[in-house]
Amino acid sequence: MKLTQYGNIYFINSKVIFNPKPVKPSIINKSFQFAYEMAFGEGHHRVHRTGGTEQRSTLDIFRNTLQGKIAEAVVHEKLATNGILCEPVDYGVYGEGVWDDSDLDYSGIKISIKSAAHFSNLLLLEAEDWNKDGIYKPNNDNSEASALYDYFVLVRINPSTNVLFNDKMDNESLKTEINNQNWMYDIPGCCSLKTLKHIIVNDYVLPQNAMLNGKTKMDAANYYIQTGSLKSIDRLISNLKETLN
Numbered sequence: 001m002k003l004t005q006y007g008n009i010y011f012i013n014s015k016v017i018f019n020p021k022p023v024k025p026s027i028i029n030k031s032f033q034f035a036y037e038m039a040f041g042e043g044h045h046r047v048h049r050t051g052g053t054e055q056r057s058t059l060d061i062f063r064n065t066l067q068g069k070i071a072e073a074v075v076h077e078k079l080a081t082n083g084i085l086c087e088p089v090d091y092g093v094y095g096e097g098v099w100d101d102s103d104l105d106y107s108g109i110k111i112s113i114k115s116a117a118h119f120s121n122l123l124l125l126e127a128e129d130w131n132k133d134g135i136y137k138p139n140n141d142n143s144e145a146s147a148l149y150d151y152f153v154l155v156r157i158n159p160s161t162n163v164l165f166n167d168k169m170d171n172e173s174l175k176t177e178i179n180n181q182n183w184m185y186d187i188p189g190c191c192s193l194k195t196l197k198h199i200i201v202n203d204y205v206l207p208q209n210a211m212l213n214g215k216t217k218m219d220a221a222n223y224y225i226q227t228g229s230l231k232s233i234d235r236l237i238s239n240l241k242e243t244l245n
Helices: 025-040 058-081 171-179 193-201 233-243
Strands: 004-006 009-011 104-106 109-117 122-126 151-158 184-192 222-226
Touching (some): 058 104, 058 151, 058 184, 058 233, 109 122, 109 233, 122 151, 184 193, 184 233
Parallel strands (some): 109 151
Antiparallel strands (some): 004 009, 122 222
């Protein structure tokens, strides 16, 4: 289902209510160490979103990386508790020019994990990163990386990392603030590569500078899927079990 559009303003019309579950402290601790090294240490992340104009600060990179790694870890745990044993979560810190080709790997099946704040109701994919065949263009010229993802899973995190850590840049201050939070998550749903191709062909796009819900300006163009259009994570688990049986 497409967003409701009035000129340059887009409104969500198919939502899933946030259904919080606790994040294990071990996941928070590992994700914090990873995010800190990627933002303030030896790691490397892009300062611009693909097609975007806003430059991310080091603190923004930390926030985004923390949220993303928490999301990856909770999906890994969810799948493991249902007998789907993916490759271990990668907490390796890489420099410029080196990155993971997928978030989770289950016997060669690539699963991309997308994260958002708890109040979000969109799975977003930066439009300039994908071609009409659903190929992830940044990996397309890398012979050692996969350019096709089989599934996409959306995870929402509370609290939103975008409102935390104001002007707190040192390790201990950040760690203290993280440990003072009650971290929760949910998995509103997932989709397949087939769905990604469908939204690309049918122009499910939030354009650059569009206003989402009349108040959030889009820095870059994004393909989108509303949470109400996603499939249950249980469907993914069933599909994965069937694939290798």
